[in-house]
Amino acid sequence: MYIDTSTLSNKEMYKFLIGGVAPRPIAWAGTRSKDGINNLAPFSFYNAFSSTPPIVGFSAIPRLDGSNKDTLQNIIDTECFTLSTVSHKLVQQASKSAALLEPDEDEFDYAGLEPAEAQNINAPYVKDALLVFECTLNQIVSFGHHEGAGNLILGEIKFIAIDDSIYNDGYVDIAKLDPVGRLAGNWYSTIRDRFELTRG
Numbered sequence: 526m527y528i529d530t531s532t533l534s535n536k537e538m539y540k541f542l543i544g545g546v547a548p549r550p551i552a553w554a555g556t557r558s559k560d561g562i563n564n565l566a567p568f569s570f571y572n573a574f575s576s577t578p579p580i581v582g583f584s585a586i587p588r589l590d591g592s593n594k595d596t597l598q599n600i601i602d603t604e605c606f607t608l609s610t611v612s613h614k615l616v617q618q619a620s621k622s623a624a625l626l627e628p629d630e631d632e633f634d635y636a637g638l639e640p641a642e643a644q645n646i647n648a649p650y651v652k653d654a655l656l657v658f659e660c661t662l663n664q665i666v667s668f669g670h671h672e673g674a675g676n677l678i679l680g681e682i683k684f685i686a687i688d689d690s691i692y693n694d695g696y697v698d699i700a701k702l703d704p705v706g707r708l709a710g711n712w713y714s715t716i717r718d719r720f721e722l723t724r725g
């Protein structure tokens with residue numbers, strides 16, 4: 526089979542992406558609104574792009590009505606964010622934090638997570654996360670505001686908060702970090718196996 530992507534609907538194309546680009550690491554983006562409300566959401570269209578400068582990026586797809594997700598709007602307003610790694614023991618809370626809440630509602634409270642304050646930027650992170658990047662906005666590459674259009678948010682990592690228990694001689698102990706990845710449907714991966722988790 527050979528497929529011309531221009532013949533595919535957004536949904537069909539999306540299925541190729543999530544089935545073909547997998548497992549995807551998950552960034553748990555912590556932001557703050559200009560009114561001071563904490564926001565947290567997981568993003569699996571996420572990766573690293575440069576080590577000097579240290580650039581990471583993730584993509585926020587607009588809501589069905591075309592409006593910006595709170596994460597994107599907050600980053601436009603404050604130009605900074607944290608990225609907490611989702612370890613296996615936190616995956617249930619990560620799934621819950623993806624709920625569509627109003628901008629004045631706090632996903633930390635909703636998902637039963639304790640927030641902590643980034644040391645050098647105006648954003649919260651997940652206190653129980655073992656590895657956190659404190660980022661300033663580098664640029665946003667917008668592919669539009671229609672259904673499925675990504676908004677690639679590139680950030681420069683300015684500070685790293687790493688739990689001493691997973692830091693060995695300059696290396697991240699990946700077995701102890703135990704990160705999860707996103708597959709398709711309700712499937713996720715550990716660094717050993719895959720498992721199913723219903724959203725929420």
Ligand SMILES: Cc1cc2nc3c(=O)[nH]c(=O)nc-3n(C[C@H](O)[C@H](O)[C@H](O)COP(=O)(O)O)c2cc1C
Nearest residue numbers: 566567568569570584585586594595596623624625
């Ligand atoms: C594991 C996981 C990965 C997700 N990855 C993305 C993603 O890459 N891009 C995106 O726009 N939404 C993604 N979502 C959905 C967002 O987390 C969800 O829309 C969330 O409500 C956005 O929150 P916000 O409006 O506070 O920014 C993902 C959800 C889950 C559970």
